[in-house]
Amino acid sequence: MRIFVAVGRLRLWLPTAALVMSGCGGPFPQSTLLPRSDFARATDVLFTDIFWWAAGVFLVVETLLVVTLIRFRHREGRAAPKPTHGHTLLEIAWTLAPAAILVFVAVPTVRTIFATSGEAPADALKVDVIGHQWWWELRYPDLALVTANELHVPLGRAVQLSITSADVIHAFWAPPLGGKRDAIPGHVNQIAFRADRVGDYGGQCAEFCGASHANMRLRVVVDSDSGFGRWATEQLEGPAAPAPGTIAERGKAVYARSACIGCHTIQGVSPGVIGPNLTHVGSRTTIASGLFPNDSAHLASWIADAPALKPGALMMRMKPPLSDADIAAIVAYLESLK
Amino acid sequence: MTETSHTEEHQHPTADVYLRVGAVLVILTVLEVGVFYVPAFHTVLVPVLLVLSATKFALVVMFYMHLKADSKFFTFLFGVPLLLAVGVMVALLFLFFGALTLRGAAG
Amino acid sequence: MSDARGLASWLTTTDHKRIGLLYFWTALAFFLIGGIEALFIRAQLAQPNGRLVSAETYNQLFTMHGTTMIFLALMPLGASFFNYMVPLQIGARDVAFPRLNAFSYWVFLFGGLFLNASWFVGPLFHAGILNVAPNGGWFGYANLTERQYSPGPNIDFWVLGLQILGISSLAAGFNFIVTILNMRAPGMKMMRLPVFTWMTLVTQFLIITAFPVITVGLAFLIFDRFFGTHFYVREAGATPILWQHLFWLFGHPEVYILILPAMGVVSDVLPTFSRKPLFGYPVVVYSGVLIGLMSWGVWSHHMFAVGLGPIADSVFAATTMLIAVPTGVKIFNWIATLWGGDIRGTTALHFAVGFIAMFIIGGLSGVTHASPPTDLQQTDSYYVVAHIHYVFFGGTIFGLFAGIYYWWPKMTGRLLDETLGKTHFWLQFIGMNLAFFPMHLIGLLGMPRRVYTYAPELGVGSLNLVSTLGAFLIALSILIFLVNLWRTRTRGRPAPNDPWGGATLEWSIPSPPPVYNFSVIPTITSRLPRWTTERHGPMRDPPATPPEPIHVPGGSWWPLIAAFGLPVLALAPLTHTLWVAFAGAALLLLGVYRWAFEPFEV
Amino acid sequence: MTHASATQHHTSMGLDNRKMAFWAFIGSECLLFGSLISTYLVYKGRSVVGPYPNQILNIPFTSVSTFDLLMSSLMMVLALAAVQRGDMKWGKIWLFSTALLGLVFLGGQVIEFSEFVNKGLTISTNLFGCTFFVLTGTHGAHVTVGVLWLLTLWVRALQGKLGPANAMTVEITGLYWHFVDVVWIVIFTVVYLIQ
């Protein structure tokens, strides 16, 4: 058993092979083969284990098949084959052998099921993850902090995600940190993990959820402990008030009289809950659930016509349309909300 | 699966048997409704009702549908899916009411 | 009537052989449609940020691809062999209920046309063409498929279409169960049945037990969508997970419905071409029965990410892994059949061996799915897509192609060209590995399934390109197959009764068989009636001309008319017109009544 | 209903083709009703608004319906026995009374349903309404088909086209009818008595 786990670790060639084959090099931000948390490591070890058993079975059976085909291929003049009908001992053997192998797969499987069942220690950082068509709402109940699409977690500290959905079924998946769990309306699913390397990882909704399922992405940022504290403190502050006379201030006024307030929350400015909380939207690196960089050009075209950028996006085109100047003002305002 | 190549004329029960089975069915139904109304039975209501209705079920199937006397193969053809259906029902109840789960989300 | 030609004779036919051919050509057409949909999918995904089709179109493409391949291509391709071969293999003149058989076919055809009509009828619903085809995936998870989240007619086509197709499968199921159990020639004991027939029997049992469950699940969805019920609506206290249970209770047996016939074909082809009886016949048969039974206890392995709790996950992991045992037993028996044989490398044998080689890969990736913790990283990613295609394409399709090359001479009287056949095989073999093997890695590297686009940063662009090339290589191989079919029509070598030296009954009669199949119903004394075994000499083939005249029943219009009632009925909710419902019901009733009281003799 | 094999005398298992098909059909129906009943059970007590079962189910009334359906099963076997011994006079009477009792049952269901609707329970009111109406409605649809089928046989009998030679047809009708009855036995217990 042990031996095989050890051998399994040698299977580092897998990601390497992928690197070679994909040619483009670079990191794989959503790879399941580069685990970055205890949860992901546990499943990866198990996968490695099963992989080698499977590879062994594959080699043995395919070799047997090929050897048989070559050895007993038709040759002129070969005597008629002996009509064997069966062999009881053989049958028993090839029933028991796979069954025995499966025991070696099943036992660690069950152990890992219980180890990864989502229970975290009491002091874990709690995050509520709520799937929406097609973005992620993230709430840190203990910090009274609400954000969207970019999950920040501290290095080395247990994190407990409570996952649910506001509309249809989604699935939360940040591969380097661990396997997915469905976000189901009316249910709460849990994932617990402890990230073990600082970094910026990709993730994505994995359950088909309608038009923009492909565009329901996610970023997970594992911060150092102090980095996380800094981020949290910033997020907890009220929204920055734009300096008087700036274009951003005008943007705030346009925002406050536009439809935006019906859907978006900016602390102290608007209470909407249909779209992502924008209180600190300027501090995020991407918009529209990880689709576009958070820059003025993208913000402007997003505000002008979101569904054109993201099929089906539930932030419809503004009617009546905002003027370019108004949009520019709003963009300036949003960018000021660090 | 047996190999019967000869055609058997199965002996169907007589009207007399049918009537008697009918009488038992009526009595069982009266019992069921009775049990339902007697408060003293409420703790054991569910098992009692299940037994009574399973008995009725079996009586109709065995006598009116002739499974008792007819080819065993028909019993097989009916019994296997029936067992599957019961199994599915039990499994779903377990899955939904959490008896099988520590913290299942399905319930 | 017997040898009648012309359109009407096909529309009214009750001859299992003609119905088998109808199934074959219809299913082949749907296979090409499903394949073309796959090519669009692959072209879109050839590189990151693909722009060939829109998100909406893509969602329709993969939904219709999966639905078409499963319900309109593979199941009916299997059905074409059930129809054509089972009566021949058991020594019968027809199936037990020939008109019910015709009914099944017509219902299937109308159901398939109904589903695919959705591509073109957008304008009737104030939408563009290519706009209202089903778009919820082949397992149509509620509550996305509820009216609230899918307001258009897309999902309506899907639920109503599948409901119609279910009726077709159920009717055929009862028919073939009775046919196989009750219409066997004298001496054809159960344990002498060819394995293909045995696996057909198991498949039919799975059909008649699994389809009612999806019928109920779909009925709930239909009620939710049209009549305001809340079977899958969270706000009413219900849960969308019920749909998942009902769907997979059906869905898992369904995947074995798709593989068992192919396993049957392989079990018949290997002995013929290694000139050796099937090794461990009873074990192969019983393991098939066991697989059928066990397939009822594993459905939640499609729901590991749902969070059923560690105990349920462990139970379903264990039952799922256990299925590997009877499946493995089959594989080993097949290899043992080849062992010591005199293996003739015909195209049919190539495909049968290809089945074994490729199915193992799919089965083993299935075992990695069966472990819930590892599946959490794989489910809903391309790794699952790889698994699906190794078992469906590497398994079912290879098995069915083995059947086509094996039985084509019997069905048409012409041998397919072997050179073209082997070219087809090798291109398809290489193509499928290019297309589907990289998907394992694509999935492990984090690409979810059912995405119309992916970011270049994922690093899976080149792998996807390879996969797309593989898909087009498969298309090329299929084109070669079509050329082979076409050439063979006129230029194929005429087939004798028995071009391969087969052991089973279908080879004892002319190719193609006469309407009455057997001039004299044979009496069977051995499992390999046409071979010399230790205890038996080969049987004498039935005489070329029947010693006494054989009465062949005429055709009937009523199955067609009754079947036509179903799509009409399905139109009623779609068009919100009550009289259409009455018209459909009237057609159905009329058809059934006339059919029930029409004189018809066998 | 198909007579395709009516003239088929020899079968491998010595069993009638149609009867075998019909038992397979009944097996299949087990899973249909099994799924419906499972759904009823897993959704039991999950309705978020009333009316709830104990406020609305009328046990005495349904007990009478249940009795009625049981008696119709008895009539059905008596009809079969009569047809088998060639007593077409009683055959007709029993067939007709079976159908009649079936109609009474359906009438009861119509009364029950409309009373529920009056009391505010429709198919879309709550989960109880959804599962109750779809389950009992599916059963009612089966009864309706059975009544049509029985009446068809009865008319054939009146026309003199039904005799001991068609006893198998009557037997199969009976199988269907009794199966619909046993499903009701389960529904009566699970839906009405076990609240």
Ligand code: HEA
């Ligand atoms: C023909 C169809 C077919 C077949 C035969 C199988 C066979 C198997 N499948 Fe597969 N499966 C599908 C079609 C099929 N599957 C489809 C379509 C889906 C996806 C549906 C969707 O989401 O769209 C799916 C998904 C699926 C899942 C869910 C994945 C997910 O969505 O997360 C799982 C999980 O357990 C699974 C497991 C298995 C297993 C264990 C087998 C076993 O039966 C395999 C057994 C065979 C072998 C193991 C190889 C031979 C054996 C030996 C040589 C013996 C020695 C072996 C060992 C000791 C291991 N399958």
Ligand code: HEA
């Ligand atoms: C059942 C069998 C089956 C078969 C045979 C196939 C065959 C193929 N499948 Fe499919 N597939 C599924 C069942 C099947 N698939 C299912 C169930 C899903 C899941 C759907 C869902 O998620 O809901 C799926 C999903 C699926 C996806 C994932 C989509 C997504 O998640 O976004 C992809 C992607 O590459 C794919 C590709 C292919 C390819 C390239 C083939 C090829 O093998 C196809 C080969 C065939 C051809 C290429 C046809 C040949 C045509 C010609 C030669 C042209 C001739 C033209 C004329 C005569 C006019 N399939």
Ligand code: CUA
């Ligand atoms: Cu959300 Cu897919």
Ligand SMILES: [Cu+2]
């Ligand atoms: Cu499965």
